[in-house]
Amino acid sequence: MTFIEALKHRWQQANSLVCVGLDPEPAKFPAKFTNDPDAIFAFCRDIADATAEYVCCFKPQIAHFAAHGAESALERLIAHIHATHPGIPVILDAKRGDIGSTAQQYAAEAFDRYQADAVTANPYLGRDSVQPFLNRADKGVVILCRTSNAGAGDLQDLSIHADGNTRPLYQHVAEKVAGEWNGHGNCALVVGATWPAQLREVRAIVGEMPFLVPGVGAQGGDVEAVVKNARTTDGTGLVVSSSRAILYASGGDDYADAAAHAARTLRDQINRYR
Numbered sequence: 001m002t003f004i005e006a007l008k009h010r011w012q013q014a015n016s017l018v019c020v021g022l023d024p025e026p027a028k029f030p031a032k033f034t035n036d037p038d039a040i041f042a043f044c045r046d047i048a049d050a051t052a053e054y055v056c057c058f059k060p061q062i063a064h065f066a067a068h069g070a071e072s073a074l075e076r077l078i079a080h081i082h083a084t085h086p087g088i089p090v091i092l093d094a095k096r097g098d099i100g101s102t103a104q105q106y107a108a109e110a111f112d113r114y115q116a117d118a119v120t121a122n123p124y125l126g127r128d129s130v131q132p133f134l135n136r137a138d139k140g141v142v143i144l145c146r147t148s149n150a151g152a153g154d155l156q157d158l159s160i161h162a163d164g165n166t167r168p169l170y171q172h173v174a175e176k177v178a179g180e181w182n183g184h185g186n187c188a189l190v191v192g193a194t195w196p197a198q199l200r201e202v203r204a205i206v207g208e209m210p211f212l213v214p215g216v217g218a219q220g221g222d223v224e225a226v227v228k229n230a231r232t233t234d235g236t237g238l239v240v241s242s243s244r245a246i247l248y249a250s251g252g253d254d255y256a257d258a259a260a261h262a263a264r265t266l267r268d269q270i271n272r273y274r
């Protein structure tokens with residue numbers, strides 16, 4: 001099954017558009033992990049196990065592992081998710097993109113080393129920098145379009161003239177990805193929850209393409225506005241990602257139960273507006 005097929009299956013099977021972001025920050029872990037040399041793996045595993053029934057995807061962010069020299073924990077975490085929760089796709093959030101020979105290595109890192117089902121990629125270097133990811137037809141390539149951060153518009157909103165149109169760069173990215181870059185049908189776009197108007201604009205450009213939507217929870221994105229502006233005609237099309245609001249819902253021994261409650265609450269909130 002391809003990433004996109006697995007995602008569509010999971011949307012239906014779990015009746016959920018929620019993605020739990022796995023962004024370990026050891027300083028925020030409950031006290032019981034203080035002297036645990038494998039705390040990053042153990043904490044993320046517990047969160048994944050507690051929230052699995054409420055999610056369509058998991059999204060580990062690579063910097064949160066690499067900064068602590070915990071790449072092996074990331075490998076084992078993804079292997080654990082595949083073994084224990086088969087059918088839940090894993091999106092590796094790495095925002096890769098480089099000249100072709102290096103991008104080839106990034107694709108091998110994401111898909112062969114880590115066994116991710118999809119990876120986030122930065123389109124700024126152009127199509128050849130993303131091509132090694134696009135070539136993996138069974139894997140997903142989730143391309144930055146209009147990011148959730150406050151400075152997203154600094155470059156992404158710059159007006160450009162291309163292909164006979166004058167419009168913001170992010171709209172040009174959306175059209176390129178949905179058209180020329182999506183030959184294998186394995187692309188998705190990152191559009192931040194913090195920008196409901198842009199979500200609507202990008203949806204109008206790309207049709208039914210899946211969106212990874214970070215920015216609810218800790219970044220304050222409005223769930224109702226996200227769903228109403230960006231869902232597809234069948235009420236799916238979204239991977240609504242939340243990390244800190246779920247991972248650190250409690251700093252006590254009930255962290256896993258609290259994460260499960262937060263994931264279930266987000267699922268129900270989203271489903272109210274689908």
Ligand SMILES: O=c1ccn([C@@H]2O[C@H](COP(=O)(O)O)[C@@H](O)[C@H]2O)c(=O)[nH]1
Binds near residue numbers: 149214
């Ligand atoms: O536009 C983007 C792209 C990626 N992210 C990533 O998503 C999570 C958000 O974490 P929260 O704790 O839910 O705010 C994080 O891994 C970012 O690197 C994003 O926020 N915005």
